[in-house]
């Protein structure tokens with residue numbers, strides 16, 4: 216696969232084969248992610264790897280419940296657009312993927328969101344190069360239950376940035392419509 220093919224093959228994958236992803240492969244992908252640039256080369260990203268569909272289902276249920284709780288407190292939130300799926304008990308935000316990797320870190324790092332988003336990009340491309348599919352699932356990051364946080368070994372000051380599911384794709388969707396490039400100016 217050349218670089219241009221890699222860019223086209225990196226799609227949001229939401230349908231996975233039953234096969235598990237070997238931990239050694241996940242480690243290689245995480246190593247590649249750490250080649251991403253970061254502000255002042257701080258490399259603030261920290262990774263939490265979760266495997267097992269039952270565990271992912273529990274995390275999906277927890278995140279959905281917390282998002283709905285947040286929506287009740289703030290009824291004008293944009294979360295309203297997702298209310299129907301969040302209330303659907305059979306909707307798994309992680310699409311029954313075999314593996315989930317949270318990328319995040321300390322909120323004390325000002326560039327945490329940018330740095331982790333770059334690591335997430337590298338993560339997704341490295342996964343595609345290895346025949347895997349990924350999807351960034353923002354709806355899967357509202358984990359507050361102390362027992363679950365303990366199970367994940369997440370420190371108190373951890374901020375979730377990028378929850379990325381990983382697995383062997385059953386289907387790789389075509390590139391969804393893209394608007395043409397909005398180049399405001401080319402000054403020659």
Ligand SMILES: Cc1cc2nc3c(=O)[nH]c(=O)nc-3n(C[C@H](O)[C@H](O)[C@H](O)COP(=O)(O)O)c2cc1C
Pocket residue numbers: 225226227228229350351352353354355390391
């Ligand atoms: C920050 C971010 C959050 C996203 N959250 C979700 C999500 O919660 N659930 C989901 O199914 N897809 C989610 N996606 C995937 C996007 O829907 C997807 O990237 C977009 O439709 C474009 O498709 P493509 O990735 O195949 O180009 C998210 C993507 C990004 C970058």
